[in-house]
Amino acid sequence: MIKNIIFDFGDVFINLDKEATYRELARLGVTEISEDMMQHYYQYEMGLITTDDFVSYFHDKFSISKEDLIRSWNAILLDFPEHRLHFIKELAASKQYRLFLLSNTNDLHISWIQDNWGEELYTEFKNCFEQFYLSHEINLRKPNTDIFEFVLKENKLQASETFFIDDTKENTDAAQQLGIHVWNNCPKTEDVVDLLTKQAFK
Incomplete structure (x- = not known):
């Protein structure tokens, strides 16, 4: 589960x-x-x-x-589709799952996002997650397995009860090696809003 x-x-x-x-x-x-x-x-x-x-x-x-x-x-860096914000806000409000963000993101990129989105939207998005892990802040990066081990240990998560979505196969392969359920999404044809239709959630 x-x-x-x-x-x-x-x-x-x-x-x-x-x-x-x-x-x-x-x-x-x-x-x-x-x-x-x-x-x-x-x-x-x-x-x-x-x-x-x-x-x-x-x-x-x-x-x-x-x-x-x-x-x-x-x-x-491009746009942030509004329907994805609605999705993560509704998922967070449901309190069905513990939600985490884990991103290989550097200081220049996150600063651009904060400026482009504005503080209100950025905070609204960030608050959907229990923890908001950015690689440059925790000195770890995907696909190194230590970043996944860090998230599991820090939050007392069981790999078998955890699902990870990432568009880079190298990253989902690394998480899968630890027993985490994964979805290597294709940005051109798939959308995070369809997450709960995946077999692991049924």
């Missing part, structure tokens, strides 16, 4: 254009993504380096203005 639901954020609630940042960086002359660049990204996503350090790394490496870098970095 499912008692707990862990939600990803991007391409589950907020829509993403995952190629946008690469396209924007290419326009600025950054056409190849090196392993060193990816390592800086992972460190930033885990909150192990600051926003200033992260932006300065690309600025110094490619001589691109920091404003252009930040704009390109946030290009991935």
Whole structure:
């Protein structure tokens, strides 16, 4: 019996254009993504380096203005469909499940979301969850299994009673290895609002 639901954020609630940042960086002359660049990204996503350090790394490496870098970095972020907010608010109000958010999100992205949505909407959304875990705040990231173990242990959750939805298969595979029920949703054809139709909830 499912008692707990862990939600990803991007391409589950907020829509993403995952190629946008690469396209924007290419326009600025950054056409190849090196392993060193990816390592800086992972460190930033885990909150192990600051926003200033992260932006300065690309600025110094490619001589691109920091404003252009930040704009390109946030290009991935799109809209938050209203029907998904209604869904999570109703689910939270029902008190049928313990709800958690678990997102690989960095400081620049969450700051953009807070500014774009406004404080009222952001708070309204955040309050739907018992815990709101962002990778850069807890120094852990998906798909590393330690982030799922952290959420289970911190909240005394049983994996067999927990359901996780994420649009990245690597992430749902990692959670499934721990015995968590999963849904690797396809953003183009599936929507989080259909969550309770999944077999695990029947």
